[in-house]
Amino acid sequence: MIVLEKRPQPSKAWSYATPLVAVIATMVFGGILFAILGKNPIEAIGTIFWEPLFGEFAFYYRPQLLVKGAPLVLIAIGLSLGFRAGIWNIGAEGQYIMGAIFGAGAGLAFYPLEAWFIFPIMVLAGAFGGWLWATIPAFLKVRFGTNEILVSLMLVYVAEQFLASVSLGLLKNPEGFGFPGSRNLQSYESAHNAELIAGSGMHWGVVAAFIAVIFAYVLLNRHMLGFHIRLTGEAPRAAKFAGVNPARLILFCLGLSGALAGLAGMFEVSGPSGVVSIDFNVGYGFTAIIVAFLGRLHPVGILLAGGIMALTYIGGEIAQSQLGLPAAAIQVFQGMLLFFLLAFDLLTNYRIRAARSEVA
């Protein structure tokens, strides 16, 4: 019989090893899945993990890694602060949409003026949009004790409707021949979040993601607020005893994660996407939840996890087009990653012992 035994304290080694073990387990079981689907598992796994980095067309895929990874990291960093404190914002997708709408709206309001200050205003507007959207569940939780998980999730769908509405109305391109969607910000120089080095994929959103990683690291490890966030997550009563004001912490964590998600949306709409359209959002806000946990809610971990997640996205697309793997199989593959991570996570706090079954 196998028994789980609680460790006297969490194992450091396992907390670093679990993400790696989870990735390996995902490769093994994903490979089995692909084999059942009639594909060569080695080739499929190789395509997903190898092709984007070192394959023939890597020069095209590598910048894509930054483009896909940056919003994931930016959003996941914000979410991780809340998750650390036991505050569950799962509506980052909605905050991402609102950030994009506010950011693009602010930029388009100046069209066709060309001025240096337009882009900074868009950045602020994007962050504000996301903050606003996340503050709704925060306020309702603090004031009326509602569940932030439900409210933030519901607001994603509200945001999607809002996105559809502005793409067809308020922000619709007047010169767009009636097609839904805004003007393309890529062709509006003052509002364009262009690559900082051409062909590198490096845009302002990537810079912001790196800054967020450093900021979160300093906050959590060197600042009282970060200590209070961790304390609230680990022992809420002890946090209250230490003098943490739970309402203020909820407003801060939800607000900050909303602002970062809003920023991610704004950098996306003004850069890689360019257009506010009905199908602008592609699920970064939800995938970022996986990224946050895959990175163990640790800033550096999230940076690496964002990279891996972006890799499976791009690798998955290649596998779909080259090997004909169904899109659902790729999603299962990504789901496995979170599943194995959470499963192996048990080992940081417990050890497995093979106990001989006791005879009476």
Place this chain on the structure above:
Amino acid sequence: MTTPLLSLQGLTKAYPGVVANDQVSFDIGEGEVHALLGENGAGKSTLVKMIYGLVKPDSGTMLLRGQAFAPPEPRAARADGIAMVFQHFSLFDALNVAENIALGMENPPPMGDLASRIREVSETYGLPLDPFRTVGDLSAGERQRVEIIRCLLQDPKLLIMDEPTSVLTPQEVDILFETLNKLRSEGTSILYISHKLEEIRTLCDHATILRLGKNVGECVPSETSARDMAEMMVGSTLQTPERSGREFGEVALDVSGLSVPSPSEFGTALKNVHMTVRKGEVLGIGGVAGNGQDELLGVLSGEIQTAADAIKFNGQAIGKKGPTARRKLGVLTAPEERLGHAAAPDMSLTENALLTGSVREGLESNGFLKWNETKGFAEKIIEAFDVRTPGPENAARSLSGGNLQKFVIGREVLQNPDVLVVNQPTWGVDAAAAASIRQAILDLAAKGTAVVCISQDLDELMEISDSFAALNEGRLSAPRSTTGLTVDEIGLMMGGAHGMEVAHV
């Protein structure tokens, strides 16, 4: 000689890193009240869990009336006539007494029959209890009666009681003892676990003393002095805390007309509490658990805020201030629950030192943490209070209860508070550590700190406090000087015997 009811022979049980019981042997005779004495961690609980079928011994045998006895699970032990009243009750607050008792039975009879049987048993043994009252409304003493009646309904041959008096007032203890004596006269054996020596001397026929998992001696309690038993338990001579000079200064803490609703549904609201504590004075607050102790600590620490004027520190109204502001002023507290309230279990001792020490020890500047200084503070606590741990980087939960308690108390004491409020400062701590914690509290008072000590251990309160008050259903009795206070008076301050009037008819 007759065959004993239960005979334990060489019972051994080891857990990783610790031998809980090492070759323990003793006999319990028919109709005998047998005491099992020992400090926390001496292995008393493991031993009774083996008898009750919750834990299987690694080696050794048990004989029940001469027959081999090895219950694979509690159900089997119960079938053989063994019943146990646990220290921590397993009752559902929202259900009534009869429903709670039915839940613990194999084949519960219809509610009506069960209720009349409960009445019958409760009258026979002088344990009045209404089967249809909701458990959430019962006092701790009444809850214990539910547990005892649950056991008595099984008609046990051996009743195991784990620290039964820790939740009772002195009057309730008397009534419990009457019940136990009646059971004894009917031939039921009782295995009585406690570390309260005086009650063992009055009640028990025989005592077995455990230390570090070993049987270190047996005695007849009525013929042995409490001091001798204590020294057998501890294995060394006991140091009694001493104090010098009882000069009180001005009033440091002034609580008046304090009424606070409880934050939790089955908690106790504080009702019109008045008390003053002078500099250098130790005010002991007794009372049965669940009578407002947690709420009182919360309202003094600042976790629960109240009318500003209700609490004054050196004349300044602080009722509306939060924990951090109060710490800055010099009002420090140490809650009862160590893991999860006084300390964060998964965080290191360094981080736990920061938890309350940041303001007074200057462990942050502009919100940025000074980890080196914090680690130094943690090391200082570990050193000064002899906390047994490899170092400050270890998680709080890796410490034993007593060691963590020393850390938590030491953390507040070393910050030189002007007012210190502690709840159950020596709960679950071995005698030597308890003595050193009490000494630290007394030393602090000698330096002029006003101390409020909330505790359920009356001996402790008598030993260290200058004045005594008791909490009963959220009301605080008027504080009285401890000199000349008798046990009976204390009992009455604690509310006498809850719902026991019927028993005296």
